[in-house]
Amino acid sequence: MKRGKHQEALPEKLQRKVAPEARQLRKQAGDWLKQRRADAGLSQIDLAARLGLKYYTFISQVENGFSRVPTEIMAAWAVELGLEPAAFAKHLLLYYEPELHRLLFGAKK
Amino acid sequence: MSVVAFERKPGAGLWSETELNIMVAALNDAIASGNGRGWETGMTEKGDAQFYLLGPLPDQACELCVSRVGGRYILEDGSGRLLFEHQSLALVALHAKAAVRSIRGWTLARAVLLWCTIRHMIHDKVEPLLTESEELLVELAPQLAAFA
Numbered sequence: 159m160k161r162g163k164h165q166e167a168l169p170e171k172l173q174r175k176v177a178p179e180a181r182q183l184r185k186q187a188g189d190w191l192k193q194r195r196a197d198a199g200l201s202q203i204d205l206a207a208r209l210g211l212k213y214y215t216f217i218s219q220v221e222n223g224f225s226r227v228p229t230e231i232m233a234a235w236a237v238e239l240g241l242e243p244a245a246f247a248k249h250l251l252l253y254y255e256p257e258l259h260r261l262l263f264g265a266k267k
Numbered sequence: 268m269s270v271v272a273f274e275r276k277p278g279a280g281l282w283s284e285t286e287l288n289i290m291v292a293a294l295n296d297a298i299a300s301g302n303g304r305g306w307e308t309g310m311t312e313k314g315d316a317q318f319y320l321l322g323p324l325p326d327q328a329c330e331l332c333v334s335r336v337g338g339r340y341i342l343e344d345g346s347g348r349l350l351f352e353h354q355s356l357a358l359v360a361l362h363a364k365a366a367v368r369s370i371r372g373w374t375l376a377r378a379v380l381l382w383c384t385i386r387h388m389i390h391d392k393v394e395p396l397l398t399e400s401e402e403l404l405v406e407l408a409p410q411l412a413a414f415a
Contacts (some may be wrong), residue, residue: 179325180325180326180327180328181326181327184328201312202311202312202313203313211347212349213334213336213341213343213349214311214313215311215315215317215332215334215336215341215343216332216343216347217311218309218310218311218312218315218317218334219317219319219329219332219343219345219347220347221312222309222317222319224307224309224319224321224328224329224332224345225328225329225332225345225346225347226328226345228346228347231347255381257385258384258385258388261385261388261389261392262388
C-alpha cells in the first residue's frame with residue numbers, strides 16, 4: 159500500500175507516537191473482519207450484495223482499516239458473517255473505542 | 268537500447284500518476300489544512316484501486332474514498348454512503364472537493380456526541396458513589412464529633 163506524499167505536517171516523532179494507535183486498532187479490526195468473512199466463505203462482493211450495498215468498495219475500505227463498520231448495519235454485517243450481533247458489536251468496540259469498551263466491560267483480559 | 272514508457276492503462280490496477288494528480292489537486296485544501304491529514308491508496312480484494320482521504324489526528328479515519336471499478340469512479344464517504352459516480356475522474360474529484368466541506372461539520376457533531384456519551388457514563392457511575400459517601404459522612408460526622 160502506497161502512502162500519500164502530501165501527508166501533512168506534524169513533526170514526524172509526534173505522528174509516530176499519536177497516530178498509530180487508532181489506526182492500528184482499526185487495521186486489526188479490518189483483519190479480524192476479513193478473517194471472519196473468509197470463514198463464512200464470502201467474497202467482498204458477496205457480502206456487499208447481502209448488505210444491500212450497490213458497490214463492494216466500502217467492504218474493502220473497512221477491511222483495509224480506513225473506516226469502521228457503521229452502527230446502523232452492524233447487526234446485518236454480523237448476521238451475514240454468521241455471528242451473534244451483540245458479541246460482534248462488543249468485539250468491534252474493543253478496536254474502535256477501547257476506552258469505552260473498558261468502561262462498559264472492564265479490563266481487556 | 269531505449270525503453271518507451273507507457274503510461275499505465277486507466278481502468279485497471281494501481282492508480283496512474285495522472286489520476287493521483289487530479290485527486291490530490293482537487294483535495295489539496297483539505298490535505299494541506301494540517302493536523303496530520305493526508306491520503307493513502309489501497310486495493311480491493313479484486314484489485315480495484317482505492318484512494319482514501321484521511322481525517323485529522325488522532326483518528327485519521329477515512330473521510331472520503333474514491334474507487335475505480337470497471338472504468339467508473341465511485342465516491343463514498345467514510346460511512347459507505349455513495350455520494351457520486353461517473354466515468355470522469357475530474358467530475359468525481361470536483362464532487363469530492365465539495366463533499367469535504369459538509370463532512371467536516373458532520374465529523375465534529377459525531378465527536379461531540381461521543382464525548383457527551385462518555386462523560387454521561389462516567390457521571391452516572393461516579394455520581395452515586397459521591398452521593399453515598401456524602402450521606403455516610405453526614406451520618407458519621409455527629410458520632411465522630413461526639414467521640415472528639
